[in-house]
Amino acid sequence: MAAQTVASTTNSADSVDxxxxxxxxxxxxxxxxxxxxxxxxxxxxxxxxxxxxxxxYDTEELRKLIEAGPANIWRYAPLLPVPADVxxxxxxxxxxxxxxxxxxxxxxxxxxxxxxxxxxxSGNPTHSFKDRVVAQALEAxxxxxxxxxxxxxxxxxxxxxxxxAARAGFRSCVFIPHDLEQxxxxxxxxxxxxxxxxxxxxxxxxxxxxxxxxxxxxxxWGFVNVNLRPYYAEGSKTLAYEICEQLxxxxxxxxVVPIASGSQLTxxxxxxxxxxxxxxxxxKPYKIFGAQAEGCxxxxxxxxxxxxxxxxxxxxxxxxxxxxxxxxxxxxxxxIARRTGGAVEDVDDEQIVDAIKLLxxxxxxxxxxxxxxxxxxxxxxxENGLLDPTLTTVVLNTGDGLKTLDAVASDTGLTATIxxxxxxxxxxxxxx
Ligand SMILES: *Cc1c(COP(=O)(O)O)cnc(C)c1O
Ligand SMILES: [Zn+2]
Numbered sequence: 001m002a003a004q005t006v007a008s009t010t011n012s013a014d015s016v017d018x019x020x021x022x023x024x025x026x027x028x029x030x031x032x033x034x035x036x037x038x039x040x041x042x043x044x045x046x047x048x049x050x051x052x053x054x055x056x057y058d059t060e061e062l063r064k065l066i067e068a069g070p071a072n073i074w075r076y077a078p079l080l081p082v083p084a085d086v087x088x089x090x091x092x093x094x095x096x097x098x099x100x101x102x103x104x105x106x107x108x109x110x111x112x113x114x115x116x117x118x119x120x121x122s123g124n125p126t127h128s129f130k131d132r133v134v135a136q137a138l139e140a141x142x143x144x145x146x147x148x149x150x151x152x153x154x155x156x157x158x159x160x161x162x163x164x165a166a167r168a169g170f171r172s173c174v175f176i177p178h179d180l181e182q183x184x185x186x187x188x189x190x191x192x193x194x195x196x197x198x199x200x201x202x203x204x205x206x207x208x209x210x211x212x213x214x215x216x217x218x219x220x221w222g223f224v225n226v227n228l229r230p231y232y233a234e235g236s237k238t239l240a241y242e243i244c245e246q247l248x249x250x251x252x253x254x255x256v257v258p259i260a261s262g263s264q265l266t267x268x269x270x271x272x273x274x275x276x277x278x279x280x281x282x283x284k285p286y287k288i289f290g291a292q293a294e295g296c297x298x299x300x301x302x303x304x305x306x307x308x309x310x311x312x313x314x315x316x317x318x319x320x321x322x323x324x325x326x327x328x329x330x331x332x333x334x335x336i337a338r339r340t341g342g343a344v345e346d347v348d349d350e351q352i353v354d355a356i357k358l359l360x361x362x363x364x365x366x367x368x369x370x371x372x373x374x375x376x377x378x379x380x381x382x383e384n385g386l387l388d389p390t391l392t393t394v395v396l397n398t399g400d401g402l403k404t405l406d407a408v409a410s411d412t413g414l415t416a417t418i419x420x421x422x423x424x425x426x427x428x429x430x431x432x
Pocket of ligand 1 (some may be wrong): 058128129130156157256259260261262263264265322368370398399
């Protein structure tokens with residue numbers, strides 16, 4: 001396989017220090033292989049994920065170690081595939097973002113006071129959740145001796161890769177569809193890496209990247225979401241860790257999580273399960289709800305139809321950061337939603353815009369369209385009776401509204417235009 005060609009040209013598994021990560025293990029058949037830049041099982045082509053050895057940990061010592069750690073994702077280094085001294089290496093150090101108790105939003109949605117929280121990942125270095133997974137992939141790239149960081153992207157990922165590579169002194173070369181909006185190109189290009197427009201759509205970009213991974217032209221390249229995917233994906237666990245620690249080492253009762261490939265939702269569940277097994281939180285039931293845009297809702301459609309497989313869709317929605325029509329982790333998301341007693345729901349573009357404005361007006365948080373999806377879906381789940389408004393609920397906002405200004409630009413603007421005098425001010429009905 002192409003991925004193994006890459007593995008054989010870089011550091012051997014023996015020289016790799018990725019902390020508690022013990023091996024890669026196939027999610028489908030359990031086949032184990034040494035840690036390396038591979039992502040598909042050689043036996044069944046299932047996805048590989050990190051298997052850990054946490055056996056040496058004492059619960060209370062671990063808790064103290066975490067609490068004394070830095071205010072970023074590396075406080076959880078003992079639970080991640082990174083060396084113990086990761087915090088000393090140049091990285092963008094995302095995470096430890098705010099968990100906002102959203103009482104005003106709760107009132108609007110009919111949730112009990114003190115029970116609704118927004119985990120606001122717009123506060124990451126490049127203003128989206130993607131910094132968590134890219135920071136993690138960068139450490140794997142370093143461990144495997146890669147010198148170039150790469151990815152295929154439609155926006156958020158490109159910026160996160162560019163920033164992380166710049167900070168760590170890696171070359172970065174990112175591939176995007178050539179006709180992306182100007183704003184996204186600027187946000188990806190400003191970090192000074194190479195940004196290549198491909199004449200084609202996002203699927204064409206992906207296909208090209210797969211070809212490059214198997215070719216000498218891509219030797220020494222770490223594609224964060226392809227050959228480094230098992231490591232990259234683990235970055236999402238930190239959302240689960242932070243939410244529980246910020247709630248005082250408690251599991252929330254309900255979480256509302258956006259779905260693009262479904263990786264984030266899957267790894268949040270993995271992170272919660274680890275905290276339970278390690279004794280860092282008390283074991284109790286929790287429900288995970290998945291959120292999609294109606295214009296790209298393959299997982300939601302499968303969930304409602306009672307299917308185990310996900311039928312691909314052609315995306316057409318303003319929630320572009322979630323617009324993956326053929327989500328790799330879709331079947332695992334269905335499993336998790338059903339096992340935990342959650343659900344998968346979707347909202348249309350108008351509901352997304354309404355939800356962005358609702359969150360901004362109630363809590364002062366300006367979310368990108370992905371946050372409009374989760375807040376909109378939360379409202380819908382409460383209306384449907386699927387989400388219990390008396391229980392502790394955490395809604396994820398995974399990106400900054402400044403990234404998707406167009407979504408709200410058409411129906412927000414000046415309240416009034418007045419002459420610079422008090423009469424004019426009063427005439428406009430603005431006086432107190
Ligand atoms: C990538 C992304 C997600 C989650 O993507 P998954 O592929 O499901 O892990 C969520 N929100 C934003 C803003 C993203 O960019
Ligand atoms: Zn397998």
